[in-house]
Amino acid sequence: MRRMEAQGHLYTAKQANIVSCIVERFDGKYIVRSEQVTHVSGEWFTDRIIVIEFPTRARVDACFGSEEYRSIKALRESSVVAEAVIVDQA
DSSP states (O other): OEEEEEOSSOOOHHHHHHHHHHHHHTTOEEEEEESOOOOOSSSOOOSOEEEEEOSSHHHHHHHHTSHHHHHHHHHHHHHEEEEEOOOOOO
């Protein structure tokens, strides 16, 4: 799951599409991509949420450790404030 907020220059649709293609290449499936976020409680707040499902933890690691992802990672990180977590099934 990823929480994202735009910062500095905007994270463009083209950059988001590149990341989407990389995720899909590693069998990732977008479950939720929404700016319709309602804050219910606690300190955590975001204006966008993304949930991606991968078939295995190995595919997650391969995706976000890939050369393709690393090539755009710095630009993404300078464009948005993002927090990400990986949740393994029990």
